[in-house]
Amino acid sequence: MKLNGAQILVKCLQSEGVEYIFGYPGGAVLHIYDALDACKEINHVLVRHEQGAVHAADGYARVSGKCGVALVTSGPGLTNAVTGIATAHMDSIPMVVISGQVSSAVIGNDAFQEVDSVGITRSCVKHNFLVTDIGDLATVIKKAFHIATTGRPGPVLIDISKDTTIDDIEFGGYPKTINMRSYQPEIKIESSQIDKAIALIIQAKKPIIYSGGGSVIGNADVELIALTRDTGFPITQTLMGLGAYPATDKQSLGMLGMHGTYEANMAMHDADCIIAVGARFDDRITGNLDLFCPYAKIIHIDIDPSSVGKTVGVDVAIIGQVTDALNALSTGLKGKKLADISAWWRQINEWRAVDSMAYQTKAGVIKPQSVIEALYEVTKGEAIVTSDVGQHQMWAAQYYPFDKPRRWINSGGLGTMGFGLPAAMGAKLAEPNSDVACVTGEGSIQMMLQELSTMLQYDTPVKIINLNNGYLGMVRQWQEFFYDKRYSMSYMDALPDFVKLAESYGHIGIKVEKEADLMPALKEAFAQKDRTVFLDILTDPTENVFPMIPSGAGHHEMLLAGRDEMASTNDKGLNLV
Amino acid sequence: MKHIISIQLENESGALSRVSGLFSARGFNIESLTVAPTNDATLSRMTIVSIGDEDIIEQIVKQLNKLIDVVTVTNLTATEHIERELMLVKINVEPSTQADIDQHIDEYAGKIVDVSENTYTVEIAGKSQRIDDFLASLDVSKILEVSRTGVTGVCQKREY
Structure with missing residues (x-):
C-alpha cells in the first residue's frame, strides 16, 4: 500500500509504541497533523508553546522511563523547542523531537519559517537527522529511537522536509532491528x-x-x-x-x-x-x-x-x-x-x-522549608515532585526525602526555569494515579504559565506549590553574599494575582499568607483529586539556602544556617558562578 | 603537545560540522584538518592536528568517539605512524635568483608544476617541518601565495 511520508511517520511511531506526542502544529507539519488525526492509538497533547512540549515530553520520559516524543513545526517552532532539547540533553533524557522543515527545493533559500534546525541543535542533541528522501524515513526513525534510548540516553532530532511528508511510496514496514557500525552502545564490563x-x-x-x-x-x-x-x-x-x-x-x-x-x-x-x-x-x-x-x-x-x-x-x-x-x-x-x-x-x-538542615522559624512568616516538610507530610512522601530552578528547587531536594527513583523531576544540568509546570503535566500523564506536585517560585512559574491552559484541556491535575517570596531568590541570595547586597534586578515587582490567574485558566487558586493556613490549604489542594490547584504561598523573603559550600571553596568549608549567615567567595568562586 | 588524530566517519552531509562543532564547543584547538572519502565511498577519513596535554587529548578522543557518525578514532601520535603534508607555493622568480631557487627546490625534492612569467608554482610534500623549512629557506618577499593541505597520516601497523 502506498503511504505518504506523514502516514509512514505515524505508522512508525505506532510501531515504537508511542502513547503521547506533545506538540504544536504549523505549516511544515500540516501533513503530519493530518496523518495524526486519522490515528487513534497516539494521543497528541496540544501545548501552548513549543518549549512546553519538549519539557512535557521530558517529564513524561523521566517518570515513565520511556522515550518522550515532541513534534514542532519549522523555524520558530524549532527554535522555541531548543531550550527544552538542551535541558533533556544535559540530563541524558531519552527523547525524539520531530521538527518540520521547509520543502527540500527551498532549503537554503531563507524560505518562510526556515532555520537550519540540524545546525542549531547540533550541540545540544545526542544526534540529529535531516530527512529529505522518503525512502530514508522509516530507517531514520528507527535509528533515532535506538540512539535516544540506548547507551547514555539523550534527545535525537528528526528534521523532516515538507515534501518528504507529501511524497508517497510503497511502505515496506518499520524495521525490526537496526545495526549501526558507528554506534555500538553495548559495552561489556571489564x-x-x-x-x-x-x-x-x-x-x-x-x-x-x-x-x-x-x-x-x-x-x-x-x-x-x-x-x-x-x-x-x-x-x-x-x-x-x-x-x-x-x-x-x-x-x-x-x-x-x-x-x-x-x-x-x-x-x-x-x-x-x-x-x-x-x-x-x-x-x-x-x-x-x-x-x-x-x-x-x-x-x-x-x-x-x-x-x-x-x-x-x-x-x-x-x-x-x-x-x-x-x-x-x-x-x-x-x-x-x-x-x-x-x-x-x-x-x-x-x-x-551538627544537624545542618536545621532552620530557624520566625513568628508571623512562613518558612519555605516548612512548606516542603508539610508537602511531604500531606503526600506521605509518595508524590512525584517536579521543580523549577532556584531556591525552591534546593529546598524541595533538601526537605522532601525521596525513597523511590523517578519521583524527583528537575532540570539539574541546564537549570532551566520554566521546566517544572510542563514537566508536571508530562509526569501526570505518565502516572495518572500518582499525586504530582510542582514546586516553583513566582519567577520560574511565569516562564511557562501558558501551559495551565493545556493542563485544563487534557485534564492533568497537578498541585502547584508556588513559594512566593517576591524575589528571584537564588539571585538575591548571591547578591546578598557576594555583591554587597546590591539587589540588581532580582525583585519581581508587579506580580499577578496568582489566585485569579489560576481561576481564569479554569483551575483553583488558593493564597496562603499565614502559617496556620498552610496545612489546611495543602490538604484541601490534594483532596481536589481532579483539579489543578495553584497554591500561592507567601514565604519569608529573606530566607537563604543553607548549608552552602560557597563557590570556590572545598567540601570541608561549608557554611551552616544560623552559624554562618554571611558567605564569602574568592575570584575563582565568582568565575565558577 | 601536538597530536595527530585520525578519524573514520560516515560520509554523510553534516559529519564534518559535527566534528568541527565539537572542537569549537568544547574549546579544543584545531591546528589543521583534512577530510576526503576513502576507497569505501560510505566512509570519510579525517585527520586533525590538535595541541593539548594528555588529559585534553584523551577527552578529544572520547568526545569524538561519542559522535554517532564517527566509526573509529586513532591517536596517530601515540603509535608508529607516517605523516605527510602537501603544499603548493607560488614563488616570484627573477633571472638573477632562478638558479638559487631551482637548487632549493631540488634539495627539498619539490616539483615545479607550473611555470608562468616570473612565477613558479611548486609542489612540496613531506612532514610539516620539511615544508616549514623550505618556506624558511626562501626570501619572504618572493613568496606570492601558499596553500597547504594540513597533515594526513596513517598508522604503520597493518591494522589498528
Missing part, C-alpha cells in the same frame, strides 16, 4: 577493572558511595541498594540521583554538593575510597577541584567514557551499564572480608549531629 575496584573497596576504612543521575536513568536502584546494604557503606546522592537509594534509610547521608548536607560533604572530603555510580563530578558537586576529595581513591562507574577523567582523575574506571557494574561488584565482593568501618560511622554520626 573484569580486570572490577578486580581493581574490589581490591580498593575491601581495604577502605573511610568509604562512601556517591550516586548520581545514572542510577536513576539506568534503573539501577535495586542493584544500588543491594551493594550499599551488603557493604554497609554510607551513601550520598546528587541532585539528579535522589530517590535511587531511599533517602530515609540510615545509610543515606542525603545530598552532597553546594547545598548538600554537612555529613555528606565532610564524608566526601575525608573519604579514602569513593565509589562514584553514574555521576559525573560536575562543578556543583566538586566545588573547588583543587580541594576535592584529597585523600580518596576513586572508582568511577559510568556508561559514558567521556565522563570519566573529565574533571577529576580516577583510579579505577568501570565503563558500562550501571546495573551490570553494580552486579559485578556485588558478586565480586561475596565472601570477601571488608575493613572495619565502625570508626568511620562514628565520625559520620558526629557530623550528622
Whole structure:
C-alpha cells in the first residue's frame, strides 16, 4: 500500500509504541497533523508553546522511563523547542523531537519559517537527522529511537522536509532491528577493572558511595541498594540521583554538593575510597577541584567514557551499564572480608549531629522549608515532585526525602526555569494515579504559565506549590553574599494575582499568607483529586539556602544556617558562578 | 603537545560540522584538518592536528568517539605512524635568483608544476617541518601565495 511520508511517520511511531506526542502544529507539519488525526492509538497533547512540549515530553520520559516524543513545526517552532532539547540533553533524557522543515527545493533559500534546525541543535542533541528522501524515513526513525534510548540516553532530532511528508511510496514496514557500525552502545564490563575496584573497596576504612543521575536513568536502584546494604557503606546522592537509594534509610547521608548536607560533604572530603555510580563530578558537586576529595581513591562507574577523567582523575574506571557494574561488584565482593568501618560511622554520626538542615522559624512568616516538610507530610512522601530552578528547587531536594527513583523531576544540568509546570503535566500523564506536585517560585512559574491552559484541556491535575517570596531568590541570595547586597534586578515587582490567574485558566487558586493556613490549604489542594490547584504561598523573603559550600571553596568549608549567615567567595568562586 | 588524530566517519552531509562543532564547543584547538572519502565511498577519513596535554587529548578522543557518525578514532601520535603534508607555493622568480631557487627546490625534492612569467608554482610534500623549512629557506618577499593541505597520516601497523 502506498503511504505518504506523514502516514509512514505515524505508522512508525505506532510501531515504537508511542502513547503521547506533545506538540504544536504549523505549516511544515500540516501533513503530519493530518496523518495524526486519522490515528487513534497516539494521543497528541496540544501545548501552548513549543518549549512546553519538549519539557512535557521530558517529564513524561523521566517518570515513565520511556522515550518522550515532541513534534514542532519549522523555524520558530524549532527554535522555541531548543531550550527544552538542551535541558533533556544535559540530563541524558531519552527523547525524539520531530521538527518540520521547509520543502527540500527551498532549503537554503531563507524560505518562510526556515532555520537550519540540524545546525542549531547540533550541540545540544545526542544526534540529529535531516530527512529529505522518503525512502530514508522509516530507517531514520528507527535509528533515532535506538540512539535516544540506548547507551547514555539523550534527545535525537528528526528534521523532516515538507515534501518528504507529501511524497508517497510503497511502505515496506518499520524495521525490526537496526545495526549501526558507528554506534555500538553495548559495552561489556571489564573484569580486570572490577578486580581493581574490589581490591580498593575491601581495604577502605573511610568509604562512601556517591550516586548520581545514572542510577536513576539506568534503573539501577535495586542493584544500588543491594551493594550499599551488603557493604554497609554510607551513601550520598546528587541532585539528579535522589530517590535511587531511599533517602530515609540510615545509610543515606542525603545530598552532597553546594547545598548538600554537612555529613555528606565532610564524608566526601575525608573519604579514602569513593565509589562514584553514574555521576559525573560536575562543578556543583566538586566545588573547588583543587580541594576535592584529597585523600580518596576513586572508582568511577559510568556508561559514558567521556565522563570519566573529565574533571577529576580516577583510579579505577568501570565503563558500562550501571546495573551490570553494580552486579559485578556485588558478586565480586561475596565472601570477601571488608575493613572495619565502625570508626568511620562514628565520625559520620558526629557530623550528622551538627544537624545542618536545621532552620530557624520566625513568628508571623512562613518558612519555605516548612512548606516542603508539610508537602511531604500531606503526600506521605509518595508524590512525584517536579521543580523549577532556584531556591525552591534546593529546598524541595533538601526537605522532601525521596525513597523511590523517578519521583524527583528537575532540570539539574541546564537549570532551566520554566521546566517544572510542563514537566508536571508530562509526569501526570505518565502516572495518572500518582499525586504530582510542582514546586516553583513566582519567577520560574511565569516562564511557562501558558501551559495551565493545556493542563485544563487534557485534564492533568497537578498541585502547584508556588513559594512566593517576591524575589528571584537564588539571585538575591548571591547578591546578598557576594555583591554587597546590591539587589540588581532580582525583585519581581508587579506580580499577578496568582489566585485569579489560576481561576481564569479554569483551575483553583488558593493564597496562603499565614502559617496556620498552610496545612489546611495543602490538604484541601490534594483532596481536589481532579483539579489543578495553584497554591500561592507567601514565604519569608529573606530566607537563604543553607548549608552552602560557597563557590570556590572545598567540601570541608561549608557554611551552616544560623552559624554562618554571611558567605564569602574568592575570584575563582565568582568565575565558577 | 601536538597530536595527530585520525578519524573514520560516515560520509554523510553534516559529519564534518559535527566534528568541527565539537572542537569549537568544547574549546579544543584545531591546528589543521583534512577530510576526503576513502576507497569505501560510505566512509570519510579525517585527520586533525590538535595541541593539548594528555588529559585534553584523551577527552578529544572520547568526545569524538561519542559522535554517532564517527566509526573509529586513532591517536596517530601515540603509535608508529607516517605523516605527510602537501603544499603548493607560488614563488616570484627573477633571472638573477632562478638558479638559487631551482637548487632549493631540488634539495627539498619539490616539483615545479607550473611555470608562468616570473612565477613558479611548486609542489612540496613531506612532514610539516620539511615544508616549514623550505618556506624558511626562501626570501619572504618572493613568496606570492601558499596553500597547504594540513597533515594526513596513517598508522604503520597493518591494522589498528
